[in-house]
Amino acid sequence: MLNLPRGTRDFTPEEMEKRRHVQKTMTSTFKSFGYEEIQTPTFENLELFTAKSGVTIINELYSFKDKGNRELALRPELTAPAIRFYVEKLQMEPKPLKLFYFGNCFRYDRPQKGRYREFWQFGCELIGTSTSEALAELIALAYHSLKKTGLLNIKLHIGHLSLLDQKVDETLGLKKPPLSEFHPGGQVWKNEMFRLIDKEDLGGVINKFKAAGATEERITMFTDVLNYSSLDELKKIGFKQELEQELERFEKIIMLLSEFGVVKDNSIKMGIARGLDYYKGIVFEIDAPVLGSEKQLCGGGEYNLVKLFGGKDTPTAGFAIGFDRTLLALEIEKYEFPVTKIQVYIIPVKEETIKESIKIAQNLRKVGILTDIDLLRRGIGKSLKYANAKSAKYAIILGPDELEKDSVTLRNMKTGDQELLKIKDIISRLKKIL
């Protein structure tokens, strides 16, 4: 027997209904914010992802070669492709560009509960502006995209990597960059530190600072900062001159968020480090607490990729929403997804009524009524059972007797009530009762 590949999923009609519904809701939120949809290929040249994330990413990718012997990879995420697209073809478009996308991504790891090798993301990029209102709008869009799906309980956390970065330097007592990127405060050292912070591995953070010779007192000050959940706390500690401006912008963003309708469910969280080398400035995450340990639904922020990809430097920010987890959270919260079912099921009782039954079916379909018709010639009993299994609202029964009177029997599948109805009156009658 031929099986589904490990770590992947088939989606049944019921599941697809839900997925399309959430896709539609999110799409309309993005559009209402002036975002426009783009699409990039399912695979990219491998170097796109190594340029962004380093060669270690190769172990997490599905890669293969094309006929020109170029290394390709199934995309593990959608930001690098979107920025590649921008650099290749959209740089001359009027700024800002507000682009969104919905696509599948691939992760080459051991399948675990709730983690799949093929998964879907909704996301966007805002290119060409970094004003406080631009960032506030972006964060608000992430928030409303999720909220509008019907999620009851989500939590937005906002952090700031540049501010956090300076606190790392202070804790180390660094006045200038170290000689090597591997030394405390160097890029490699910091990447490791940010990864520990992102994993909320406080013990690891403390040990790494200790190994670098930081004093207990300074380390405690740092871990305090990680726990800050308000701007007031942040404003009390000092920042370098050039970062005071960043702090001001941060404050303005928080203030504007409430104008954008994000009034509750949000807080500062300085411990957001996103563990990714190309993020900078504002970073944010949205959780669904109902999901437990795998609760993060969305992550995003400001980043630098355009220049790395050969484009002219310009501010960029964006986020990605885990589409599968959003659905999971909605299901756990018992969200009632709308269901579209067959509205009318037509049963030609005898072969000689098939022609007229088809005519009726086509007329109903033409006016947008979801109509099905028995294609198995199985008689009334079995057909009604099928109509029931498919949750059809009404059945139209057409036997030779009815046909002689230019009529059909209309049956309410829920109550079992039946009425004789002229064929010419079917549509007007159905429009009234559907």
Place this chain on the structure above:
Amino acid sequence: MLNLPRGTRDFTPEEMEKRRHVQKTMTSTFKSFGYEEIQTPTFENLELFTAKSGVTIINELYSFKDKGNRELALRPELTAPAIRFYVEKLQMEPKPLKLFYFGNCFRYDRPQKGRYREFWQFGCELIGTSTSEALAELIALAYHSLKKTGLLNIKLHIGHLSLLDQKVDETLGLKKPPLSEFHPGGQVWKNEMFRLIDKEDLGGVINKFKAAGATEERITMFTDVLNYSSLDELKKIGFKQELEQELERFEKIIMLLSEFGVVKDNSIKMGIARGLDYYKGIVFEIDAPVLGSEKQLCGGGEYNLVKLFGGKDTPTAGFAIGFDRTLLALEIEKYEFPVTKIQVYIIPVKEETIKESIKIAQNLRKVGILTDIDLLRRGIGKSLKYANAKSAKYAIILGPDELEKDSVTLRNMKTGDQELLKIKDIISRLKKIL
């Protein structure tokens, strides 16, 4: 610079608008016929496709290995995955099953004009019935799916493989199957012959028959049959007893097609051979003549795959629509795609009017008005230019003077007419004029 992989495409917002529009139209046609959407993974175990199409297909596939060292392949088509899904999980569902899907497929060949390595298909499978009304409905669905997108000129051709197959045997003078599948009339020989027929390579067909010892007279009779375009011609020539019934069903299908609203644009074409080993019975194709040599938009018919994939035998039929070609044909026919553009572009003239501008934007977005707002603080002139570039219908200008009067300036971007409007009246005014 990092490039788009060869043979693939990025889609701009304008292109995505068109694609989503056609996707939506097709989806609603499929649903109105009682079909339900499913989705399968982007890659499958390689053996799924070799089981269906033989090992030669490997040369046309993107394949790679997973961590368990299993060979995987990006799907080249969607029927095998759908039937695999059916066999694995849907066999117990009430029959018939009417499943449709929309997905990307991958073909590992040299890119040519209009042929891409990643392309999209709309398709469906009808599982569990082979009555004439079932087949007629399927063919009608293919026809209407394309017609409803707005295509003006499409041509439906219907053929019958079993009838054609018997005529091949007759031309060879075969009374029983040959000893080897490589001998004239054997499976391998026939596959080659059907491929020639499908390519409309009449010279190749004649030569192959000649090499097999068929008489000139019989060959001429056969090539006549390939040119038949009506049932009447077909009914004049004889068929084996067991095929007479097939011919009757064929006739009934053609008759019912007109009940399903397929009244013109269709004809018999006995030369359809689909070149695929698992097709049988009814086959059909829909062309868009406007596309020239690459004119086929849709191909389908009855086939046998369920048993091959380990399931319990049941009638199956389906078709696939080339989504990219459909779009191309619409564009060549100059179909006017609906465009959704920003409806209102809000310009906060000074920093102090940003807060109120955001409030207005959010209120408009809440009632579904596609609203954008200047995020670059670039002043009225440049903002109006941007609004123009984005084809915004209206601009709302909010300066300190207007704010003092709880008003905004509403500007019609087409005419340039401006009016002062109370903030509280914006929505009711816009609802009137949008």
